[in-house]
Amino acid sequence: MEQAMTQKHSAWWRWLVGAMVAVVVGVGVWYALTHVSTLGAASGPENANESVSAEAETTGSDPAELPMDDFTELALEKAKQGDVDGALEAFSVAIASNPDGASVPYYYRGLVYIDQGKVMEAIDDFTKAIELDKHFPQAYAARGTAYLMTSRPAKAAEDFNKAIQLDPKNATTYVNRARAYMGLQMLEEAESDLNTAIKLNPNLLPAYFNRGVLFMLQQRTEEALADFNKCVEINPNAPAPYFNRAVAYIELGDKKAAATDLAIYLTLSKDEEGKHQARALLDSLTGTQGLDVQLQEQVDSEDNGHNQ
Numbered sequence: 001m002e003q004a005m006t007q008k009h010s011a012w013w014r015w016l017v018g019a020m021v022a023v024v025v026g027v028g029v030w031y032a033l034t035h036v037s038t039l040g041a042a043s044g045p046e047n048a049n050e051s052v053s054a055e056a057e058t059t060g061s062d063p064a065e066l067p068m069d070d071f072t073e074l075a076l077e078k079a080k081q082g083d084v085d086g087a088l089e090a091f092s093v094a095i096a097s098n099p100d101g102a103s104v105p106y107y108y109r110g111l112v113y114i115d116q117g118k119v120m121e122a123i124d125d126f127t128k129a130i131e132l133d134k135h136f137p138q139a140y141a142a143r144g145t146a147y148l149m150t151s152r153p154a155k156a157a158e159d160f161n162k163a164i165q166l167d168p169k170n171a172t173t174y175v176n177r178a179r180a181y182m183g184l185q186m187l188e189e190a191e192s193d194l195n196t197a198i199k200l201n202p203n204l205l206p207a208y209f210n211r212g213v214l215f216m217l218q219q220r221t222e223e224a225l226a227d228f229n230k231c232v233e234i235n236p237n238a239p240a241p242y243f244n245r246a247v248a249y250i251e252l253g254d255k256k257a258a259a260t261d262l263a264i265y266l267t268l269s270k271d272e273e274g275k276h277q278a279r280a281l282l283d284s285l286t287g288t289q290g291l292d293v294q295l296q297e298q299v300d301s302e303d304n305g306h307n308q
Contacts, residue, residue, distance in 0.1 A: 071091070071105070084112060126146065205234045232245065246258040258285060
């Protein structure tokens with residue numbers, strides 16, 4: 001029974017690792033299109049603490065530094081307003097009006113495609129951006145993250161290598177390359193990249209989150225717990241660290257702390273699959289279809305403190 005539970009927990013770890021790529025890209029796209037004036041130079045979202053994963057800085061540096069024509073600016077404004085069709089149309093006009101200098105609209109259109117779940121179209125646009133400008137670190141980083149989304153870690157690592165060569169101070173690119181290395185079972189290299197990311201940005205939540213996942217996979221549970229604690233400290237409204245910290249608590253034998261974290265995760269998460277897994281794990285801890293009274297009181301107390 002205990003072995004079966006351990007296997008179940010391992011499956012949940014792997015699910016979270018995989019989900020992180022999509023979360024990272026989604027946050028990066030959202031940030032790129034809604035915070036155009038401040039994107040990237042310091043690895044945007046991790047500083048804003050918008051989400052657990054963050055930063056995909058698939059995006060890289062401040063758009064103010066990127067050459068943009070009127071149609072590209074219009075497209076970004078429409079994307080910020082939620083007018084996806086209008087944004088795509090404006091990007092296409094920008095590309096058609098200057099096809100030899102269209103690396104920036106190709107890049108941003110690729111981000112919109114990712115946000116729409118059209119990853120292959122995004123890869124095509126990032127590739128075109130790179131063909132037009134081979135010194136475009138954001139495009140390499142974005143394509144690398146898209147490759148991660150399509151389970152191609154080797155190609156992703158190649159793009160992240162190039163992005164880091166061009167922009168060695170972007171902490172998020174190291175996090176994303178670590179994700180690629182984890183997919184290639186290059187765990188020492190992954191840990192080194194995550195440590196580098198943390199040195200570059202000590203408050204980069206995705207670096208701690210992914211290093212915590214790496215430690216869990218290596219059965220370094222107490223180190224993982226410390227990293228998930230740091231995630232919660234940086235952004236107490238990010239759901240995924242609570243789920244992972246609950247798994248760490250289970251491995252350390254603290255079922256009450258695990259149940260509390262799972263309850264908080266359920267209040268924060270909008271991911272129905274993740275919530276279903278959290279409920280199942282919570283039920284397995286209590287042996288019922290809910291918490292006992294004492295544990296419910298503890299969870300309510302923790303939740304009230306969390307929401308204050």
